[in-house]
Amino acid sequence: MTIASYGIRESVRRRVFVVVAVLTLASGILYVLGAKIAFHDTPSFTGPGIRDSKDFTGATVFGMAMFGTLFLGAVLAAFLTLGVIRGDSERGLLQPLVVRPVGRATVLVARFGAAAIVSAGYVVVVYTGALLATGITGDWWPDHIVRPALGLIAGVVVISAISTVGSVLLTATANGIAVFMIYGAGLIAGLLGQIGDALSSHNLQHIANVASWILPFEALFQDGLDATVSSTGGITGALLKLGPFGGAHNAGGLIWPYTVLYVAAVIAAGAWVFARRDL
Numbered sequence: 001m002t003i004a005s006y007g008i009r010e011s012v013r014r015r016v017f018v019v020v021a022v023l024t025l026a027s028g029i030l031y032v033l034g035a036k037i038a039f040h041d042t043p044s045f046t047g048p049g050i051r052d053s054k055d056f057t058g059a060t061v062f063g064m065a066m067f068g069t070l071f072l073g074a075v076l077a078a079f080l081t082l083g084v085i086r087g088d089s090e091r092g093l094l095q096p097l098v099v100r101p102v103g104r105a106t107v108l109v110a111r112f113g114a115a116a117i118v119s120a121g122y123v124v125v126v127y128t129g130a131l132l133a134t135g136i137t138g139d140w141w142p143d144h145i146v147r148p149a150l151g152l153i154a155g156v157v158v159i160s161a162i163s164t165v166g167s168v169l170l171t172a173t174a175n176g177i178a179v180f181m182i183y184g185a186g187l188i189a190g191l192l193g194q195i196g197d198a199l200s201s202h203n204l205q206h207i208a209n210v211a212s213w214i215l216p217f218e219a220l221f222q223d224g225l226d227a228t229v230s231s232t233g234g235i236t237g238a239l240l241k242l243g244p245f246g247g248a249h250n251a252g253g254l255i256w257p258y259t260v261l262y263v264a265a266v267i268a269a270g271a272w273v274f275a276r277r278d279l
Contacts, residue, residue, distance in 0.1 A: 005114070016079050020072070024126060027068060032133045035061045039138035058140025059229050063248075065130035066148060066228070070221055071183075073123040073156035078179045080115035081163040082172040105271040112164040112267055119156040127152055142228035151224030154259050155217035159183065161263045165270030168277065185211070186218035193222075193249070209249075216259050223251035 038061050042053045127149050135141050142148060162182060166175040189211035196204030212219040225248035 001110075016076075020076050020079070020122070024072060024122075027072065028126075028129055028133070031061075031065055031068070031130060032137065035134055036137045039140075054138060054140055055229075058134060058138050059142070061138075062130065062134045062140070062142060062228060063225055065134065066127070066152065066221070066224060069123055069126045069130060070152050070155050070217070072126060073119050073152065074159045074179075074183050074217075076122050077115055077119040077156050077160040078163050078176055080118060081111065081160060081167055082176050082179075104274045108164065108168070108271050108274055109267060112161055115164060116157045116160040119160055120153045123152045123156050124149060143231040144227040147227035148224035151220040151227070154256070155220045158215075158217040158220070158259060158263060158266075161266045161270075165266055165273075168270050168274045182215065183217075186215040186221075189215065189218050190222060213258070216255065216262055219249075219251045219255055220259065222249045223255060226250045 038057050039054070042057045131142070131145065159179065163175065163179045166178050169175075170178060189208050192204050193208030193212070195201070196208055212222060227250075229248065230250070
């Protein structure tokens with residue numbers, strides 16, 4: 001707990017939370033304006049099989065809000081963990097700590113835990129704000145509220161684990177680049193799945209499905225998108241399940257224990273490598 005609180009205080013000193021708060025506020029204002037205009041301008045929209053434009057508009061803008069929430073949460077998780085191991089080692093802060101009174105594994109787990117808790121709390125706040133903004137401006141609510149939130153929370157925890165372990169091997173700049181390239185790879189996997197669904201290409205669907213499980217934050221995001229429109233049927237539901245920035249798919253109950261094991265395996269691998277590195 002002491003090491004975790006130290007990490008949070010360090011982030012406050014570096015004004016990470018100030019930057020994140022300003023960017024979040026700007027994004028929130030933009031989302032509210034966009035949602036209000038979208039709901040206002042599409043009540044007369046009709047298309048093949050689309051009978052309720054409010055459902056179509058609400059699910060679309062809220063799906064984009066979920067994507068933005070995961071992205072902002074990933075940015076925060078990366079900022080909190082970019083240089084927590086190698087950066088502290090190069091500044092000479094880590095060596096006295098890992099000898100006594102705690103070991104390397106404790107430091108790694110504590111810094112990961114602090115980043116994961118802060119990022120998860122941030123995602124809850126932003127998700128709740130987007131949910132209320134969508135409901136108030138357009139009188140639209142997702143079919144499920146809790147499951148999408150849990151998917152986003154688990155997603156940023158996975159990203160926190162990847163970034164924390166990356167800090168064992170890479171400098172802060174290199175780790176940041178690596179984390180966002182990994183995030184981009186997950187996004188591409190989602191887009192491939194969307195294209196595969198549209199073209200009925202089983203090969204693309206299989207590739208996207210495998211990639212989303214290798215990078216489970218994408219599978220968790222897709223599962224959350226699916227939960228928002230799981231009760232919407234017809235062509236409207238089919239179109240909505242394509243989702244923004246990646247198709248909506250029910251990942252099934254296996255995704256949750258798999259995510260726990262995935263995070264545990266990533267942190268264990270990071271601790272193993274950290275224990276054998278020369279500080």
